Amino acid sequence: xPSRRRVPSFAYAVAAAGAILGWDECGCGGDCxxxxxxxxxxxxxxxxxxxxxxxxxxxxxxxxxxxSDDGGSLLVVRAPVVWGDALG
Ligand SMILES: [Zn+2]
Numbered sequence: 001x002p003s004r005r006r007v008p009s010f011a012y013a014v015a016a017a018g019a020i021l022g023w024d025e026c027g028c029g030g031d032c033x034x035x036x037x038x039x040x041x042x043x044x045x046x047x048x049x050x051x052x053x054x055x056x057x058x059x060x061x062x063x064x065x066x067x068s069d070d071g072g073s074l075l076v077v078r079a080p081v082v083w084g085d086a087l088g
Contacts, residue, residue, distance in 0.1 A: 011063040011075055012050040015042050019073035023087055027056055027079035034076070037086070042075075048084030056080045 015021065021042050022034035037045065053061045061081035066074045082088035 008051045008053055008063065011065060011077075012046065014065050014073050015046045015075055017073070018042075019075050021045070021075040021077060024076065024078040027059065027061065029078065030076075041086070045084040045086050051077070051081050051083035051087070054080035054082060 018039050019042055020039060021037040022030070023037065024030050024034055026032060051063060053063065055061075056079065059078075062078045063081060064076045064078075066076065068074065077083070077087060080088075
């Protein structure tokens with residue numbers, strides 16, 4: 001069962017601890033695919049500080065945190081979210 005916590009500071013802490021990230025740039029929920037960031041790329045995003053979740057025309061942006069069985073973390077970020085230079 002994936003966590004539904006969306007607090008930016010929580011997502012930031014998870015990303016800082018090491019995670020991969022799927023960026024839903026258009027906010028459609030992933031229908032047209034995610035842009036993937038590996039742990040190295042996520043570390044660069046994290047260096048910019050915590051994310052800001054924005055309100056879009058229809059829906060708020062969102063960050064979902066999922067954990068795999070082996071203890072890895074996956075962040076799914078739905079636009080509009082601003083996070084460093086890479087997301088936003
Ligand atoms: Zn899309």
